[in-house]
Amino acid sequence: MRRIIIILFLFVQAFAFAQTKQMSLEDAVYGRYTYLSPKSMSGLQWIDDEHFSFVEDKNIVTESAKTGDQKAVVTLDELNEITGSTFRRVPSHRWISEAKLLFLSSKKHWLIDLNKKEAEYVIELPEKAKNANFSESRQFVAFTQGDDLFITLTDGITKQITNDGGNGIVNGQTVHRNEFGISGGIFNSPKGNFVAFYRKDESMVKDYPLVDFMAREAEYNPVKYPMAGMASHHVTLGIYNIETGKTTFLKTGEPLDHFLTNVAWSPDEKNIYMAELNREQNHMQLNCYNVASGEKVKTLFEESSDTYVEPLYPIQFSKVNPTEFYYLSRHDGWFHVYKYNTDGELVQQITKGEWEVTNMLGFDAKEETLFIEATIDDPLQNNIYKVDVKTGKTERLSTETGVHRGNLSPEATYLIDRWSANEVPGKVDLFSSKGGFERIIFEAENPLEEYQLGENKLVTLKTKDEKYDLHGRLILPVDFDPAKKYPVVVYVYGGPHSQLVTKGWHNQARWWQYYMAAQGYIAFTLDNRGTLNRGRAFETAIHRKLGELETEDQMQGIEYLLSLPYVDTDRIGVHGWSYGGFMTLNLKLKHPDIFKVAVAGGPVVDWSMYEIMYGERYMDMPQENPEGYNNADMSNYVISLDGKLMLIHGVQDETVVMQHSMKFLRECVKQNKQVDFFAYPAHPHNVRGKDRVHLMEKVSQYFFENL
CATH class of the missing domain: 2.110.10.10 (Hemopexin-like domain)
Incomplete structure (x- = not known):
C-alpha cells in the first residue's frame, strides 16, 4: 500500500512539474497556428x-x-x-x-x-491566373486573368471567354462581397459542356479612396465599396458553351441591383437553378432558367420574412430521381432539409425540430438514409446523425461530446469523424454507417501538455426576459486563489454567423485569453442574441437595432461576473475586433461605470458607412430605418466616454473602412474627450503575420497599464 502511495505521489509531482510552462505572448499569437496547434x-x-x-x-x-x-x-x-x-x-x-x-x-x-x-x-496557366476551377468531366481549367474569364484545355489551347473586363466590369469572380454563401464566381457544368460565371458591373459604385503609404510617393488605390442606402453593383450570370464558343446571359430582369446566389446545375445541363433575392433581402425566389435561351422557365417557390431571408446553400439534385432535389432552409425557423420536385412542389420536410442542420453529408445509394451534422443534443456541439428519410427518425453516430465533422464514403458504407472536445485536441474515428464505431484512425497529441493554464469552464445564463439561454466561457487565472480579487478582460464578437463558445477543444478559447490568465486576469466570453446555431428567432432578434440586445445580453454576463466574490468589480475591461469592435464601443460607452478599459479593433462606428449586402440585411437602408442607424452610431455616445479607450485600425481596411475610426476620433476631438489610437500601415481588416504579435502586445499592454 505504501509503495502505491509513493508511486501516485511521484506521478502527481511529475505531472505538476510538467505543467509549469507559462503561456507567452508569442505562444498565444504565433504558436496558436503553428507549434501549439494540434497535428491533424x-x-x-x-x-x-x-x-x-x-x-x-x-x-x-x-x-x-x-x-x-x-x-x-x-x-x-x-x-x-x-x-x-x-x-x-x-x-x-x-x-x-x-x-x-x-x-x-x-x-x-x-x-x-x-x-x-x-x-x-x-x-x-498564365502567371497572373487566379480563381482556377478544374472540370473533371471535360478536363479543362476555367480561370480569371485581370477582370476577364478564360479556359485552358489539356492540349494547351487557351480560349478567352469574356473581353469586356475592366472599367467596372468583373467576370468570373465572387460577387455581393461573398455574402449568401458565395465563395466563387465560376460554375462548371456536370458534364463539362458549359461554364457558368458571374458578371459584375460595378461602374455605378463610387470609387472609395484607399492610399498605399508605403510607396515612395503615396499611391491612390481605390476600391468599389457600395455603402448602405447607396448605389449597388449589378450582377448577371453568363453561360459559355464550350463547343460553340458562344455566351448566353440569363434574363434575370429588373431591378438590376438584386442578388443572385446559390447557383446549381440540373444533372442534364439543360437548366440553371438559382436563388434570387431582392435588395431588401426579405423576399427570395428559387428560379429555373433555360441554359440555351437564357429565358426564365419558372419560379419553383418563394420565401419571405418580416426581417430577412438569407439563402446560403444551393439545391442538391437527387441521384435516384433527377426530377427531385434537396434544399437546406430555415423555412420553419430552423435549418432543416426539404425535398422538392422540379415543379416546385414540396415532397417532404425530412428533418424537424428546434435544432439546426449544420451540414448535409450525403445519402446512401437508394437515398433512404440521409447523413447530417446537427445540433440536436446541444447547440454547443456539432454531432453526426443518420436520418431515416421516410420517417424522419434520427440516430446519432458520433459517440463523444464535442464538435464533430463528418466525411461520408461515396456509397455511404463508412463515415470518417474528425472531432475535438474540451480535453481532446483532435481525433479521427472511423464508423460503419450500419454497425457504428469501427476504430480510431488518428489521435493528436496535446501541444499544451507542458503549459500551466487557467481553469476553463462553461457557464449558462439567461437573457433578461429569461426567454433564451446564453452560453459563456470563463477562464480563471493561473494559480487561482478564490480569496483574492482579480481583474476581468471580456473578449467579445457577438455578430451574426459567429459562435465563440462551443464544446470543442478548450471550449474554443483563444490562446491570448490563456496568456491573460497567466498574467493574473480572468478571461470571459459570451455569445449573445444574433449569433449562430440558435435558430431564426434568436438570430434575427437584432434586426434593425444592432447593438441593443447584444449589449443587453453581454451585460447579463457582467451581472454574473459581478456576483463572483473573486472579481474586482472596479477593474473590468473589454476587447473585440470588427463587429466585436462595435460591441466594445457599445459596452464601453453605454456602461462607462462598469468598463474601466476598452480596446476596439477595426470597429464599425456608423452602419451607414458599412457595405450594402451585410449592412442592409440587418439594418435595412438608412432612409428606411433612421432611428435604428442613429441609435447604433457610436459617435453619438462619445459624450459618455470615461476611462481609457483605444481604437486600432488597419490602414488598408476594405471591410470596415478607416472612415469609421476617423469619424469617432473627430467627435472625440470636438467634445474634448481623450482617446488613444493606433494604425497598422499596409494591413487590411485583420493584422496577420509577425505584425500580429505586435498588435496583441499593444492590446495586452494597454490592459496591463490601465486596468
Whole structure:
C-alpha cells in the first residue's frame, strides 16, 4: 500500500512539474497556428467506398476502411520527379479514379497515373491566373486573368471567354462581397459542356479612396465599396458553351441591383437553378432558367420574412430521381432539409425540430438514409446523425461530446469523424454507417501538455426576459486563489454567423485569453442574441437595432461576473475586433461605470458607412430605418466616454473602412474627450503575420497599464 502511495505521489509531482510552462505572448499569437496547434491528418479524403488516403511523412498513403491495411502510393520525391517540380510538401490533390490523382499548384494542374508513375497531361496557366476551377468531366481549367474569364484545355489551347473586363466590369469572380454563401464566381457544368460565371458591373459604385503609404510617393488605390442606402453593383450570370464558343446571359430582369446566389446545375445541363433575392433581402425566389435561351422557365417557390431571408446553400439534385432535389432552409425557423420536385412542389420536410442542420453529408445509394451534422443534443456541439428519410427518425453516430465533422464514403458504407472536445485536441474515428464505431484512425497529441493554464469552464445564463439561454466561457487565472480579487478582460464578437463558445477543444478559447490568465486576469466570453446555431428567432432578434440586445445580453454576463466574490468589480475591461469592435464601443460607452478599459479593433462606428449586402440585411437602408442607424452610431455616445479607450485600425481596411475610426476620433476631438489610437500601415481588416504579435502586445499592454 505504501509503495502505491509513493508511486501516485511521484506521478502527481511529475505531472505538476510538467505543467509549469507559462503561456507567452508569442505562444498565444504565433504558436496558436503553428507549434501549439494540434497535428491533424493532412489531405484526408475518400478514394472509393472502402479506401481513403492521407499525407504522412511526405507520402500519400491509402488505407482500407475494411482491414486497416496501409500502402504508400506516391512519395514526394517521386512526385517531384514526375512533375519536374521542387515541392517541399505534397501539394493539394484529389482522386479522379482509383489510379489517377489530380495535383494542383497555383499555376499548374497535373493528372498523374500512379500505376505508370507518369503525368498523363499538365495544364499550365498564365502567371497572373487566379480563381482556377478544374472540370473533371471535360478536363479543362476555367480561370480569371485581370477582370476577364478564360479556359485552358489539356492540349494547351487557351480560349478567352469574356473581353469586356475592366472599367467596372468583373467576370468570373465572387460577387455581393461573398455574402449568401458565395465563395466563387465560376460554375462548371456536370458534364463539362458549359461554364457558368458571374458578371459584375460595378461602374455605378463610387470609387472609395484607399492610399498605399508605403510607396515612395503615396499611391491612390481605390476600391468599389457600395455603402448602405447607396448605389449597388449589378450582377448577371453568363453561360459559355464550350463547343460553340458562344455566351448566353440569363434574363434575370429588373431591378438590376438584386442578388443572385446559390447557383446549381440540373444533372442534364439543360437548366440553371438559382436563388434570387431582392435588395431588401426579405423576399427570395428559387428560379429555373433555360441554359440555351437564357429565358426564365419558372419560379419553383418563394420565401419571405418580416426581417430577412438569407439563402446560403444551393439545391442538391437527387441521384435516384433527377426530377427531385434537396434544399437546406430555415423555412420553419430552423435549418432543416426539404425535398422538392422540379415543379416546385414540396415532397417532404425530412428533418424537424428546434435544432439546426449544420451540414448535409450525403445519402446512401437508394437515398433512404440521409447523413447530417446537427445540433440536436446541444447547440454547443456539432454531432453526426443518420436520418431515416421516410420517417424522419434520427440516430446519432458520433459517440463523444464535442464538435464533430463528418466525411461520408461515396456509397455511404463508412463515415470518417474528425472531432475535438474540451480535453481532446483532435481525433479521427472511423464508423460503419450500419454497425457504428469501427476504430480510431488518428489521435493528436496535446501541444499544451507542458503549459500551466487557467481553469476553463462553461457557464449558462439567461437573457433578461429569461426567454433564451446564453452560453459563456470563463477562464480563471493561473494559480487561482478564490480569496483574492482579480481583474476581468471580456473578449467579445457577438455578430451574426459567429459562435465563440462551443464544446470543442478548450471550449474554443483563444490562446491570448490563456496568456491573460497567466498574467493574473480572468478571461470571459459570451455569445449573445444574433449569433449562430440558435435558430431564426434568436438570430434575427437584432434586426434593425444592432447593438441593443447584444449589449443587453453581454451585460447579463457582467451581472454574473459581478456576483463572483473573486472579481474586482472596479477593474473590468473589454476587447473585440470588427463587429466585436462595435460591441466594445457599445459596452464601453453605454456602461462607462462598469468598463474601466476598452480596446476596439477595426470597429464599425456608423452602419451607414458599412457595405450594402451585410449592412442592409440587418439594418435595412438608412432612409428606411433612421432611428435604428442613429441609435447604433457610436459617435453619438462619445459624450459618455470615461476611462481609457483605444481604437486600432488597419490602414488598408476594405471591410470596415478607416472612415469609421476617423469619424469617432473627430467627435472625440470636438467634445474634448481623450482617446488613444493606433494604425497598422499596409494591413487590411485583420493584422496577420509577425505584425500580429505586435498588435496583441499593444492590446495586452494597454490592459496591463490601465486596468
